[in-house]
């Protein structure tokens with residue numbers, strides 16, 4: 138039985154490729170592969186989580202401390218199924234890029250005195266009272282400014298940066314804002330911030346006025362569509378795209394089986 142908990146990434150996978158959704162959420166097939174971009178993104182998130190956790194103890198964090206932590210996370214998390222698609226890039230290129238991302242973040246935000254409430258917090262909520270749809274949202278960072286004023290922070294390590302216009306329509310952030318509406322009793326104001334680590338830039342929207350009912354209705358439609366697919370798994374078919382190069386189900390995907398994957402395992 139598929140889980141009754143939905144998330145932005147689960148709905149996104151259904152959009153990107155229905156059969157991949159089936160492999161993950163219906164068949165429960167483990168994937169034995171991770172792109173180096175994903176590996177780098179996870180280590181950056183962990184390094185920033187560490188930074189704010191240490192900061193909350195009152196410790197002053199030097200840039201070298203942050204780099205040492207990143208180095209340890211990179212080394213300790215390494216496993217044998219990390220893939221590179223881009224033949225022009227080496228492992229060291231990604232590692233150096235991670236260091237540059239942290240240098241830019243450090244320059245912009247040291248000494249990190251933000252009123253951090255939590256990092257990597259999972260919020261589970263229903264779309265409306267007595268609704269049978271449960272959503273989960275994992276917030277990279279949540280700041281509490283007091284008097285019902287909260288700000289949500291999301292770290293982006295990919296190469297694409299949002300425009301402000303697209304940020305204002307961003308469904309993932311709207312889900313996070315809805316999570317606060319559904320779980321915080323004192324909510325008065327929500328600010329949202331995207332930190333584009335590769336670009337060294339940030340987008341901040343203050344006091345967003347997203348309509349929570351509209352977000353919930355949109356999610357409800359997408360969850361209903363997912364449940365329809367789950368009830369008729371044969372309708373969940375491959376949807377090939379460039380993203381196939383970052384998918385590690387080629388050995389069982391009807392559209393790719395027998396073909397060799399373009400990515401190489403990093404040694």
Ligand code: SF4
Nearest residue numbers: 154375376381384390
């Ligand atoms: S290889 Fe492409 S079509 Fe096949 S499951 Fe993965 S994303 Fe879908």
